[in-house]
Amino acid sequence: MSDPANPLIVQSDLTVLLEVAAERTPEVRPLLARFAELDKAPEHIHSYRITPLSLWNAAVAGLTEEDVVATLTDFAKYPVPGVVVREVSDVMARYGRVWLARIDSGLVLAADDDLILDELASVRSVAELLGQRLDRHRFAVADRDRGVLKQALLAAGWPAADEAGFESGAALGPMVVTAELRPYQRDAVTAWWRDGDPSGGSGVVVLPCGAGKTVVGLAVVAATSAHTLVVCTSISSIRQWIRETIDKTTLTAGDLGEWSGEIKQLRPVTFVTYHSLTWADPLAAADADVFTRHPHLELFNQVGWGLVVYDEVHLLPAPVFRAAARVQAIRRLGLTATLVREDGREGDIFSLIGPKRFDAPWSEFESAGWIATATCTEVRVALGNERRAEYSSSEPKLRHRIAATATEKIAVVDSLIAAHPDEQILVIGQFVEQLRDIAARIGAPLLTGQTPQATRERLFAQLRAGEIRVLVVSKIANFSIDLPEVSVAIQVSGQFGSRQEEAQRLGRILRPKANGGAASFYSVIADETDEVRFARNRQRFLAEQGYTYSIIDAAVDGSLPVR
Amino acid sequence: MAAPIATIVATGFGRPGGRARGRTETIAAFVESRQGIWTVVESAGRIGRRLLTVIGALGGAMTAEQLAFQTPGADPADIDDAVDRLVAAGALMRVGRDGAVALSPAAKRFVAVRSISLADQNAITSDVLAIIGRALGLSGVSRKQDRIDQIATLFADPAGQQRVRAALSDEAVSLLGQIAETAGPGAMAPEPLGIAGHQLHSAEAARFPFQRAPLRGEVAALYELTSRGIVGVAGYEHKVWIWIEAWPLVGRPFFTDWTSPPCPRRVDLDAAPPRLPAIVAALDRCLQAWEINPPAALKNRDPRLAKPDVKSTAKKLGVDAATVDLAARLAIGIGLLRRTTIAVSGRGRHQQLEEAWLGDRTMTDAWAALSPARRWVRLLSAWFAQEGADEAELVMRQLLVLQLSQLASSQGYASESEFVAWLADRNAPLASETLLLGALAELRCLGIATASGPIAMTAVGRRGLETPDEVAELVDGRATSAVIQGDLSIIAPPDLRSDLSLRLETIAVPESEAGAFVYRLDPARITAAVQAGATREELSEFLASLSAAPLPNTVERLLRDASAKAGTVRIESVSTVVIVTDPADLATACAVAALRLVRVADTVAITVVSSAKVRAALERKGLSPQTSVVSQSASVSSADEAAEAVKRAAALRSAAPGRATRYFEHEARLLEAHAKALGDVAGRLAVQGPLAATIDVLEQVGTMRSRSNSGVTE
Structure with a gap:
């Protein structure tokens, strides 16, 4: 029953707010995750969304509408709006009314209620994927259309329970994971x-x-x-x-x-x-x-x-x-x-x-020590008068480049590297010329899309082995590169506020460190330019993920305030 | 059952403090007055109007049998309802114990008796009646009235009817049916019958010898009818009708379609938490935006904003244009905005005034000091009595409120179109779907009715209309703190104090109000707030006091970045001067070739292009220009103006020379009255009693109806 001490606020627009500090939060979080999608996880209140898809996924997992409503009601601060209960009931009632099954002759779409099949047969996107009507309750379906049909059924509001099963594939032989799973x-x-x-x-x-x-x-x-x-x-x-x-x-x-x-x-x-x-x-x-x-x-x-x-x-x-x-x-x-x-x-x-x-939420992994604790810092650097004038009078298309490649940033990179004398550092950027200048200035190797694969492997290996401390990389290092001991990333330029890029770049330094140290993620931004606006996008995303985000100003000479 | 619209109008079109509010006797007196009866007739609904027409056509009274004959296919409940509404309106109609209905003598003058009789003055001459008599085989009388009576008697007699009908050709019978169907007891143009206007002369009952050429087709059939006194024509007036005396011969009722739209479906609604309607915050933000860039006043002096200004404000604030338009009209009505001359050009008859709506400082200060709930209530009262609104619009507002107030608090009408069609039909012809839809949209916007979905009165709306003084108790929450997070979101409990939520809306965009409030701090709103007079420190202090935890660094930075943008670019009107604090901004501005800016200093440029265009162009460039009003006299304050008026009055009195004393005294009194009106800020912001006239009228109508049902009407 609703109680102000409870952790959930159920909104009539089907969002659910979860108060992180509430006593019953650990209890409700796994229950909530079964039927709602985590949307944002900033420091105090996390936000989940109940969508038709999330409810249907819950139904696949065997949850009933009573389970969903009971969870919401038991943990709610205020009474659960009636519209939410109705919506949950309506949506979940639709799952499984049609299903994909395999019979001797192949795949079929079936339903107990033939009127639903009639309705679906009148939906163009579904109808063109249906084969012959075998009887009042079944349509033949080509195997190759199985995925597309499921998409179309989902869009038509009648998600199909896929009971056709999977091919087991060729046996792999004995395989054991030797690492201990967390x-x-x-x-x-x-x-x-x-x-x-x-x-x-x-x-x-x-x-x-x-x-x-x-x-x-x-x-x-x-x-x-x-x-x-x-x-x-x-x-x-x-x-x-x-x-x-x-x-x-x-x-x-x-x-x-x-x-x-x-x-x-x-x-x-x-x-x-x-x-x-x-x-x-x-x-x-x-x-x-x-x-x-x-x-x-x-x-x-x-x-x-x-x-x-x-x-x-x-x-x-x-x-x-x-x-x-x-x-x-x-x-x-x-x-x-x-x-x-x-x-x-x-x-x-x-x-x-x-x-x-x-x-x-990432913050949970962080607090459990499964990933390194990261602090995100945006360093604002003022453009010199000349560059500022150039920026102001340029076409919008060029402005981003002018701001992103501002030479004033290089001094800040120096200061940041100096601030982390004993740590491995990645300097990441979008523009190769800018990266070349930085690499030349700090005497670090540069790795871009043009770098041969063998050289890339060698440089990554050297970094892992601690033979080099600083590596300047372009966006090729955004994904899937495991550099466990790198604990500092300095982002000097990037795409227009891409949240995905931000998360991936941050991901490069999140591997837990051998010494248990924290990771530092810096974004160097040209102040009073469009970069600030784009950075706000990324800032919001990281804050929503639960990271501490702060903004500091660099001095004209690139030095940083003492913190 | 709804009361007739007359009871609404009885309250003086709902103007608070307007005439004839309050007492049953006064309402009764009103509905018996000429205006009252006119209103009832004009809002009797389609069925009611038809009933009135039929009764009028039958001489002002109708027996129960006639009523049954004249309303074929009608739902008896609809007829009873219509009769009941007309009876409840007072003196318009009376119902006898035998079910006969009759118009009161006073009402007869207002009911358009659309049927045309042989006995009407100048309707037909005695000679023509004689010709008709001969055609019908009647003779022996010479007085005109006797001839009419003889024809009417023949038509009323079943044997006579049979004889006359038998003599008619099939074409004539068919034509008669067409006229009856289309015109009812009234008149119609001949064209729908396939007869041209000029042919009507050939079809008159009395034809001249030279017209004796054979007639063909419809004209021949029409002549058959006119020459037998069944149908009349007026060639010069372009009309065809069935004589009322001939209707028994036609053998059908005047109207055959007595169906009415079905009652709109009602649905049960979830109880929504009472919230201060969004219009209050919208108006605050509009006033803030207009403070920065005053909108132009219309040259036709309409008390509203020009559409482009409405649209640009709406776009800037992210509010829909209808809300901005309504907010502007209400602000003007209350006196928060005043038409002010900001520039004068030319001389003599070539002089041109440039006027804008500027905020009246005295009023806006007093407005800001009011509690949010009180502000909303004042907006309601301004809406119900809006200056410049058409009276039909004001009636529609009351009508809707009346209808919605009669619903149970947990119910609503499922479909807007159904509801409006039903209500318009029920109160036609005064009510129309267009007017009702317009009023309903504003009702929703004001928060009296639900904002979307099924139409119902909100809890706040009901309270505001019944006991405005108690609205604050309903909407003013007790919570004074919210959670402010590093992602710039603010999450506030549902019972956040309304003054805090209003202030939040000036700097943050509401993302969800579906339970708890979720806001997102918005740089554009913060810039606008600072431009309108708030300081960064104040905003920071406000958020810090609101936040249960220390403000995140990102919030502080956002306040700093956004407030730094305010006022960095100013636009001076007249010859448009652009003044910036950062030379780089001037470079940006000068890069726009279309503005033809000439740099006169590092931070100043001028152009001949209008300030509005410069502003728009700079906004597109991502700057946030602030327009200054050049003329010092444009600073508006009703208190200053009142004090000035008092001074001038005193000066007039003291300077009045001999014979001119009376004139000057009169002028001085006018000035003092003006000063008093301006100075009476409290009076202008006051609201007294129930706002919707209809709420307390309902009980009075009930009393009147119970009186009428207990045998007062005979």
Whole structure:
């Protein structure tokens, strides 16, 4: 019953506010996470959203509307609005009224209420995916349309329970994860696998960078025990996965294959980049099938895959979306730190890869020591008069570049490096010329997209080994690079307020440090320019994730205030 | 059952303190007055109007049998309801114990008796009646009235009816049916019958010898009817009608369509927590925006803002244009904005005044000192008695409030269109769907009715209309603190004190009010607040006092960044001077070629382009210019003006020479009265008694009705 001491405020717009400091918060958080999506997690009040998708996912997991309403009512500060109860009831009642099942002749869409099928048959986007009507309660469906049909049914407001099951794939042979799983990693694997039940086996796990997503992925491979295709963001990332697999499982190098521009190996566990998969055949017709236009996507159709792992699933490019829709019979796992896409296609990820199976506020990982404690600091630097005048009189398109590459920032970088004499530092930027200047000034190696792969590997290895202290990198280091002892990141320029980029760059320094030290993330911003506005976007995102964010002013000579 | 609209109008169109408010006797007197009866007739609804027309056409009275005959297919409940409303209105209609209905003699003059009789003055000549008589086989009388009586008797006699009908051709019978269907007991133009206007002369009952050419088609059929005294035509007036004496022959009622829109569906609503309506915050923000950039006054002197100003304010504030428009009209009505001359150009008859709506300092200070609940109540009273509004609009407002107040507090009308169609039909022709929709939108905007979804009166609305002094108890929460977070969000409990929530809205955008309040601090709003007079320190202090924890560094920085933007660019009107504090801003401004800015110093540039255009262009460039009013006299304060008027009155008296004394004394008194009006700030902001006239009228109407039902009407 409602009690002012309770932690939840249930809003009539279906958002739920959770008071972090309330006594019953630890009790309600896991219950709430079953049917609501964590939206923001700033320092005092976290905000969850109840969406049709989150309710349907809850229904998949076996939750009833009574369970949902009871959780809300029992933990609410104020009475739960009637509209919320009605909405929960209406939405959850729709799940499972139609279902996908496999019969001898193939896949069927079925419903007890034939009027629902009549209604769906009148929805164009659904109708074009339905085959012959077998009887009043069933339509035949082509296997290849399974994913797209689920998307269409979701959009039509009748989410289908997918009971068609998965192909088990070729057996992998004995595989054990030798590393000890942390409790949350075990929870994530359990939430995804669901004891091999068809209601599990697909979905996304959201964990902060450095919290061990790779290990979760390997544990899922072990649970599935089938031939696996792992899709990664870059060759460096592939190599990192291979290193981790050898290090943390009983699999050997002979079990692992790399499918990239350099090597084409097809092994029980094969790693491939999004880039290789989406290579477009220049001779293919514009209106050709996605597999014809992107011939490497055929890799999905290789017989035997029992699992596809999408690393950094938020980056899933459009052709892979379409291919993923075609391979719905294979179990699939999405891994990400930031399930935000600036193009707003998170919904597609949910329907094609599966529901979000695990998520928790980053601050909780931080307080438990699973990731390093990070402080975010925005350093404002004033532009000199000349540059300011140049900035003011330029076209808006050029302004961002002028502000981002301001030479005044270099002195600040010097000061920041000097402020962390014993730590490994990454200087990250968007513009290569600016990075070249900085690298020359501080005498640090520079790593950009033009750097050969071998050099990249060598530089990363040197950094890991502590042979170099400072590395200047372009955006190529945004993703999937494991540099555990780097504890300082200095961001000198970036995209226009991209939240995803911010989270990924921060992720580079979140691996827990051997000495248990904290991580420092700096953004150097040209004051009184558009950068301030863009930075506000990113600032908001990081604050919503629960990070401490502060803003300081650098002096004209680049020196920093004593803190 | 709703009371007739007359009872609303009885209260003086709802103006607070207006005439005839309060006592049953006064209302009764009003509805018996000419204006009262006119109002009842004009708002009787479609069914009511038809009833009145039918009774009027039948000479002012109708038996129960006639009533049943004349209302075919009608739902008896609709008829009873319409009759009941007309009876409850007082002197308009009386219902006998046998079910007969009759118009009162006074009412007959106001009911448009649309039927046309052979006995009407100048309707027909005795000679023509004689011709008709011969055509019908009647003879032997020579007086005009006797001839009319003879024809009417024939038409009323079933045997006579049969004889006349038998003599008519099929075309004539068909044409008669068409006229009856279209015109009822009234008249119609001939064209819908397929007859041109000029052909009416050929169809008159008395035709000249040279017109004896054979007639064809519809004209021939029409002549058949006119020559038998069934139908009349007026060639010069372009009209065709059925004589009232011939209606028994037609054998059908005047009107056949007696259906009315169904009662709008009612739905149960969740109890929403009482909230101070958003219009109060919207008005505060508008006043703030207009303080920075005063909107131009319309040259036609309408007490409102020009559409472009409404749109630009709405866009700037992120509020919808209808709210801004309403806020402006109310602010002007209350006297918060005053039309002020800000520039004069030309001389003599070529002189041109540039006027703008400037905030009256005396009034705005007094307004700011009022509690938020009191401000809202004052807005309501201003709305119900808005200067410059059409009286029909004011009636619609009262009508809607009346209708909604009769719903149970937990119920609402499901569909706006259904509700409006039903109400318009019920109060036609005075009420129209367009007027009702407009009033309803404003009702929602003011917070009297629910903002969206089913239409119902809000708890705050009900309280405001019944006992305005007690609104504060309902909306003023007790909470004085909120959670301010590093992501610039502010989360406040649902019972946050309304003055705090109002102040928050000047610097933060509300993101959710669906229970707890969720705001997001907004740089543009902070800049505007600082431009309107707040200081960064004040804002910081306010947020610090509101926050249960120390203010996050990001909030402090945002206040610093956003307030630094305020006033860094100023625009002087007349020859538009742009003054900046940062030369870089001037570079930005000068880069806009269309402004033709000429740099006269590092921080000053001038141009011949109007200040409004310069402002718009600079805003597009991301600057936040503030327009200054050049003329010192443009600073408006009613207290200053009142004091000045008193001084001038005193001067007039002391300087009055001999014979001019009386004239000067008169002028001095006028000035003093003006000063008194200006100085009476408390009076201008005061609200007394129930705001909607209808609320307390309802009980009185009930009393009147019970009296009428207990046999007062015979």
